[in-house]
Amino acid sequence: MIVGGGEDSGFKKTNIVNRRMFIFAAAKAVVFFGIIGRLFSLQISENKKYLTLSDKNRLRESRLPPVRGEFEDYFGNRIAKNLTVYQLHVVPEQVEDFKTLMVRLKDILNLSDNHLRDLIKKKNKQKPWETLIVSENLSWDEFSKINFYLHELSGARPVLTVGRNYPYSEIYTHVLGYVSEASVEDIVNNETIKQRNVPGLRVGKTGLEKALENELIGTNSIQRFEVNAYGKRINQIDFKEGEKGKTIRLTIDTEIQKYTQELLKEKAGSISIMDIYTGEIIAMNSSPSFDPNLFLYGIEKGKWNEIKKNPLKPLLNKTVSGLYSPGSTIKPIVALSALENDVISTKLKVNCRGHKHPLELYGMKYHCWKKKGHGYMSLKNAIKQSCDTYFYEAARLLGVDRLNETAKRFGLGEVVLGNYFNEKKGVVPSTKWKKQAIGQNWYLGETLINGIGQGYIQTTPLQLCLMTAQLANGGHKIYPKIILGKEETAESIREKMKLATENNQINSNIFSVPERFFNDKEKKYTPLYRNKENVKFVLDAMFSSTNELYGTSFSSRIDDPKYQFAGKTGTAQVKRITEAERKLDLETDQIPYKERDHAWYIAFGPYKNPRYALSILVEHGGSGSKAAAPIAKKLFKFIIDRHPLRESIKTKKLIKI
Amino acid sequence: MFIESSLSNNSTFFQKLRSLDYILIFCVLLLGLISSIAMYSTDGGEVLYHTESHIIRFLVFFAMMIFISFINIKTWHALGYFFYIIVLGLLVWASLFGITASGSQRWIDLYFINLQPSELMKIAIILCFAKYYHRIQVVNVNKIQNVIIPILILFIPIALVISQPDLGTSILIASSGIIVLWLAGVNIKYFFYSTLFFIISAPFVISFLKPYQKLRILTFFDPDKDPLGAGYQIIQSKIAVGSGGLMGKGFLKGTQGYLEFLPEKHTDFIFTLYSEEFGFIGSIILLILYSVLIFRIIRIGSFSRSFFGKFFCYGFGSAIFVYITVNMAMVLGLLPIVGSPLPIMSYGGSSMLATMLGLGIVMSAKVYNRQLIS
Incomplete structure (x- = not known):
């Protein structure tokens, strides 16, 4: 029936083809189960490992500055308090033209050339999605000015944060001391600061602010973000509110x-x-x-x-x-x-x-x-x-x-x-x-x-x-x-x-002065x-x-x-x-x-x-x-x-x- | 066999329609659906460009497949060499005037579609060999000229595709051809010798490879060596599949995918994305679908009376199997990363066209399974 050879030859050819197909099919089955085995090992046996890796890929934690405890005098008046501070942040990634924005901001806020140069230097050092703090402490006038011009300042973000304020100014300086940005030494010498440090964190430099640092500092709020492969934040998954530091009351009037x-x-x-x-x-x-x-x-x-x-x-x-x-x-x-x-x-x-x-x-x-x-x-x-x-x-x-x-x-x-x-x-x-x-x-x-x-x-x-x-x-x-x-x-x-x-x-007969130091708690x-x-x-x-x-x-x-x-x-x-x-x-x-x-x-x-x-x-x-x-x-x-x-x-x- | 009309080739249209392999069609449609779902997910849960054009292509080429089913298998036999030469011509065209993308010159601009002739060559080579061995008798198969000529037929397109450069597709073309050679009964010793030759020459071949291709082979053996560079794709793909677990992370919830950790998620790594979202169970369902598809193709081959039909179905079925396993082994970290799409699932018109063309011919072999070819 089959053309191109005798019936015998055709039969033989069919046999060969089918036999070889069979051998190949057997090989296929082996490979097929190999693939299934691999899938099983990745998805079932090692699932936990890869799940962790996947989470590690996509989740980033970001710590926010802790809210510092305050100081009160004997009558409960705040003598060192947290004040709302107006700041201007810029996320370079979201800015169309960084230079133009900076020139515009310079005009509005009267920034000095030096300040501008520092900012550009800082910007070049950090990742484009990281926040750049343009101004740490804006006056209310400046802040409202920024808000007024905001529509033409794409990428600029006016932000309200918390800063330290001493309402009695120099009165308490030698008792409370003062806070300033944490230095390398502060971070190295104090384990608590090291653990809670975030860029721009203020820590006590002298006085009680320094001595009571660990009680005052508070704990960081923690934001968990999902990020994409390029590290860009996609959305916030979790927010753990930190605890404010202890408020300390002094005996001073x-x-x-x-x-x-x-x-x-x-x-x-x-x-x-x-x-x-x-x-x-x-x-x-x-x-x-x-x-x-x-x-x-x-x-x-x-x-x-x-x-x-x-x-x-x-x-x-x-x-x-x-x-x-x-x-x-x-x-x-x-x-x-x-x-x-x-x-x-x-x-x-x-x-x-x-x-x-x-x-x-x-x-x-x-x-x-x-x-x-x-x-x-x-x-x-x-x-x-x-x-x-x-x-x-x-x-x-x-x-x-x-x-x-x-x-x-x-x-x-x-x-x-x-x-x-x-x-x-x-x-x-x-x-x-x-x-x-x-x-x-x-x-x-x-x-x-x-x-x-x-x-x-x-x-x-x-x-x-x-x-x-x-x-x-x-x-x-x-x-x-x-x-x-x-x-x-x-x-x-x-x-x-x-x-x-x-x-x-x-x-009194025995001329003895009682021990200066006592083990008694009382x-x-x-x-x-x-x-x-x-x-x-x-x-x-x-x-x-x-x-x-x-x-x-x-x-x-x-x-x-x-x-x-x-x-x-x-x-x-x-x-x-x-x-x-x-x-x-x-x-x-x-x-x-x-x-x-x-x-x-x-x-x-x-x-x-x-x-x-x-x-x-x-x-x-x-x-x-x-x-x-x-x-x-x-x-x-x-x-x-x-x-x-x-x-x-x-x-x-x-x-x- | 006892139906009169089946002996003649004059069966009516409805008889032909009835003789279509509906299980196979069902599998193809289901795969089309799954691939559209996966594509929807790569677009981030929206019907964007990729999803839309994938669905359109699938539907158009599916229709083409049904149409081809009704073309007599004889026609395909007659067109065997011609088709091969046309595709070869397109390959030459591509290497002369083709469009270059991501470092490889493999596309021809046909105005309505960017055609990748190397994909068509996967079918053309099977068609060509099926025709070639259709006539040759068993005793003549291992005659020297009957070994040399097919090797030349195989070697020319492979050389062209490698020069594009496109290692992945050239390997798949080679395996498509070799499968038919194997089925045709070429002596095992030739396979043995050529394997030996390949192993010996491998170091020389590797020295001719592009640096990025060498790196891919090296990183396959140790992906952690350069986790952010060449090993990145393998590592991220394994993480995606592994984190999917039994049930998967859920539709549109594959974090590796939508957070862009997966490279080329539309094309070569579509299975990774699918597996992350639908887990082990989903992957097994997909594998079963493919298995049924292949089984149906081979079954059609076994019922085909012509050797041409047999060779094509066996060859195409096996080739599809090879494409699938190479792709999966690659994304599961079992093989080095070489560009190889997953049939039907992956985004890409030429690949879809080639697969549907092949399926159409298979279907035609079913409809005309009584057809004798002289």
């Missing part, structure tokens, strides 16, 4: 803080005010200050240099980082130490004979500040009139090591607030300290000048404030704090102090004295110094018992007075600024029922009685007038709970 700023206007110095029971810092100021808002978007070079080169050193937080000789403000502690150690009695009299007959020791002369001398002085009068000669003698009898022990117990030579600030410890010298620090033996002459707060001894204003507070509350240890926490009322603290005093009296308001009467005597002497005729701060007294306070002046030399200078006896304003004495004043009040202690320092202000004590007079009136308000907040809070 803004009104008082503001007032301290006013009192120190145009001066270099420091004021600290403390509650003598709760240890709350009511105000803490260092002058001069500067506006922390300047740093938010990077400070201009000119302004920075102005701050940096100011001879009054606005960058230094003098209250905690400035070290000064305490001058005569140390005398209450010297007196207390001498009494506690029974080296002198309150009845000891020393004759101060003026500059013609100074105290001499091993050929060295030790002058009292008073040219004519004080005459015969008792301890009380010596404190009241701040007689140096008496304290040379008292210190000589006491010795530096016993003084060291008492001074340290009252808070000198240690940081006051812990790790919040870059606090200096200062120096409370002892024979051992000198051997270790300087490698020399102690000389008796050095003990003498230590007795009037000169020489090696160095303190911060805040330490002196704490010392005053711990004297004023009757000689009990307190715990200074600047952050409002779980409050113990002053009344309950006073009760505890009373209890501690009674216990102390029982053990705060103990340990007595820092051996005999309560000694503390009382010193406080009494401080009262007469302010409120009795011939007292060094008599002219700054307040007679109204409501405001009446007690204090001690101090005038710290910054250099040794030469014999020639002593003879000249110049007035303060005749001496070059840098060589003028530092003026000190420490005080507590109201005297009958003390509640607040303060320390005032005016750098190169001259004598304590003229430059520092008058400030205290104004302050006490202000503080005590505000006291009921402060108390009412406390009780209100208790009711709330």
Whole structure:
């Protein structure tokens, strides 16, 4: 039938073709199952792996800047807050003609050529779909102008974001510090910042903003995007809202803080005010200050240099980082130490004979500040009139090591607030300290000048404030704090102090000062004295110094018992007075600024029922009685007038709970 | 066989219509539907250019297939060599005046369609060989001139296509031809020797390849070596298929596809997109459809009384199988990436035309399966 060969041949050919087709079909079946096997292994066995890979392909996470916690003062006023900031963003990818847009924006916003050049540089560095921040902080006028012209600015996006704002500007600079864009160091040194960092993140640079960074910073909001193969965002899949950082409430009263700023206007110095029971810092100021808002978007070079080169050193937080000789403000502690150690009695009299007959020791002369001398002085009068000669003698009898022990117990030579600030410890010298620090033996002459707060001894204003507070509350240890926490009322603290005093009296025979450090969680308001009467005597002497005729701060007294306070002046030399200078006896304003004495004043009040202690320092202000004590007079009136308000907040809070 | 009319060739139109292979037609229509769905997905869930022109092409060429079914198989036998020479001429035309796209000169501008003659050559070579071996008796198959001449017939178009350069299509043309040679009963030793020759010469051949082709072969062996470069297509394709899982990500939900991670998703990688969205089950359904299609083609061949019809059906059925497996093996990372479309599914007019032409001839072999060809 089949043409082209015999039937036989055709049959054979059919056979061959069919056989070969069969072989091929068998091979096909094998390949077919091979393909199915491959599909099975990819889609069933390894499905999870490829699903992950596919998600990795398409999903990108983007972290938004966390919302920073705020600061409140004692009364709940915002002192560091988050403010709506107007910004202008551009996504280069969505811009038709980048150059034209930039030129147009330059016109509208008056951008400088430098700024424009930086922007173009930045744009070339980043991916075209990444946001370019053209302007970080637009005024409302500029922002509305942009919105007005928006139709011709395709690709430009006016954006509202959150920025830091310090409404009281320079008032709180030394307490709160300031924030600025995170530097490489910030990121490397702080693990939390590293984890939450996003471009443009602001972090604390100094002060509490820095110390409390980890609590303030908050957590990032997380946006999950689907992106295409070119990395372009297609849509948002998920948004996880971050948590705002903790809002922190301070113990500081803004009104008082503001007032301290006013009192120190145009001066270099420091004021600290403390509650003598709760240890709350009511105000803490260092002058001069500067506006922390300047740093938010990077400070201009000119302004920075102005701050940096100011001879009054606005960058230094003098209250905690400035070290000064305490001058005569140390005398209450010297007196207390001498009494506690029974080296002198309150009845000891020393004759101060003026500059013609100074105290001499091993050929060295030790002058009292008073040219004519004080005459015969008792301890009380010596404190009241701040007689140096008496304290040379008292210190000589006491010795530096016993003084060291008492001074340290009252808070000198240690940081006051812990790790919040870059606090200096200062120096409370002892024979051992000198051997270790300087490698020399102690000389008796050095003990003498230590007795009037000169020489090696160095303190911060805040330490002196704490010392005053711990004297004023009757000689009990307190715990200074600047952050409002779980409050113990002053009344309950006073009760505890009373209890501690009674216990102390029982053990008074064994001359032992209870351990400074306790393992107990509960705060103990340990007595820092051996005999309560000694503390009382010193406080009494401080009262007469302010409120009795011939007292060094008599002219700054307040007679109204409501405001009446007690204090001690101090005038710290910054250099040794030469014999020639002593003879000249110049007035303060005749001496070059840098060589003028530092003026000190420490005080507590109201005297009958003390509640607040303060320390005032005016750098190169001259004598304590003229430059520092008058400030205290104004302050006490202000503080005590505000006291009921402060108390009412406390009780209100208790009711709330 | 006992129907009178079937012995004569004068069956009526309705008889012819009735003798069409409806299972095959059903498979083709279903594949057309699936391919349109997949194309719709590549356009991102809209009827855009690709979807529209794919559907139009499918419908036009499907109609052409039905029309061809009624052309007597004798005509195709008569046109065998002629068709081959015409396509060869077009190939020469393409290499002289063709349109260049993505580095390869393979298209002819015919005003209404950009024709890719190398695709037609896949059919032409089968047609040509089917005619050639139709006459030759078993004893003469392995005569030296009967081996040399087909090799020349095969070699000329392959050389032309390689020079375009288009490695993928030339391999498919070669396999189409070799399949028929195998079926015709060419001695196994020739296959053995030529395989040996190919392996030995492979290094030399590779040294003549374009750098990008060499890279493709190298990356096949280690796609992770250059994940963003040459290995990207393989890796992304595997991720797409693998992440599809059992049920797939769902219609229009293939992220790899619509986020543009898949390269050439309309053409060579259409199966990847389909498999990502419809998963293992969908892939198996597609494979079964293709299997039925091939089975029907081969079945028609087995009933064909003429050797021409037999050779063509067997050859075409097997060639379709090879196209499918090469494409799938490629997108599943089993073979290097060489351009090879998936019949009916892939976007591309010439490929669709060639497939439908082949199916039409197969159908004509069915309708005229009693036809004797002298």
